Amino acid sequence: MEHKVNSEKSSSELISELEYPKKPNVIKYLNDLTLKQKQDFFDSFDLIFCDCDGVIWQTLHELLPGSPEAIDYLKRQGKEVIYVTNNSLSPIDMQLKKFERLGIEVKKNEIVHPAQTICDHLKSIQFDGLIFCLTSEAFKSQLREAGFNVMEELVGYVETLDDLRALINNDDPVKAVIIDGDFNLTASKLMRAHGYLKNNPECLFIGGAADILFTVGGNELMGAGIFISMLENTTQRKALVLGKPGVGLRDFIMDKHKIKNARRCLFIGDSIVSDIRFANVCGFQTLLVLTGSTTPEDLKSKLTEADTPDYVSECLADLNGFLS
Structure with a gap:
């Protein structure tokens, strides 16, 4: 089944522009x-x-x-x-085992998961190209298992501008930038993503989980939504957000179900x-x-x-x- 979604609204527009149903x-x-x-x-x-x-x-x-x-x-x-x-840090298969361990019967198609939703969307548009990910390794693995070509992790220490230029400037034919939770995110990764999106209007810009903040063990932490918004601001482009609270996820859920x-x-x-x-x-x-x-x-x-x-x-x- 194809799940095509509207890519015109950003995560921030979800809150500021859409009308909410009137209720007391x-x-x-x-x-x-x-x-x-x-x-x-x-x-x-x-x-x-x-x-x-x-x-x-x-x-x-x-x-x-x-x-x-x-x-x-x-x-x-x-x-x-x-x-x-x-929570894309836990792949769907791991979440299924967790549900089973807790005594809750769940089928794979009953879980809406950012990595899976993005895989389904890319398949629906017959995407074929190199992907640059600002995500967890588990997220990248799911993309690879679905048959997509994901760029290898950036490795390099930046101390000078020459180091930075060497790390972020390249001719890789990246056709999509995907951003989700990445606990190893660096300024150089964001700069490289900015370059792909700014220099190639045809490069897809896709977000997964777009939480501004999330809570772990009672501690409030910064979420990927902060970095999605940063790239939206610097590139003047809008991400298709396929995790909560993205408009793209709404369209996906409405269609799928x-x-x-x-x-x-x-x-x-x-x-x-x-x-x-x-x-x-x-x-x-x-x-x-x-x-x-x-x-x-x-x-x-x-x-x-x-x-x-x-x-x-x-x-x-x-x-x-x-x-x-």
């Missing part, structure tokens, strides 16, 4: 609903998109209690569950920006859980319409036996 700026807490309200909520969706880190498990792989049971309950109630992750009525979908996530804003752009109903990057204090601040979830719950486990 009032948050409902699941545990405060009456039984009738719970039933109405449960009957209002068929398809669930569920984040993983901070929802099913902590980023450092600690299972959040009751999550497998909640997912099992949802499936037994006839709900379809799709998992949407920005043949979604006709977005309000019949529920997105469960822990991040106001990566999950709730993204889901609101998609037109999905939203459930924010407080086991990840968002705290109860965050909800007391003045939230915009784009940031406001429809529902809030302490944890995913609250959905286990929801109607009993």
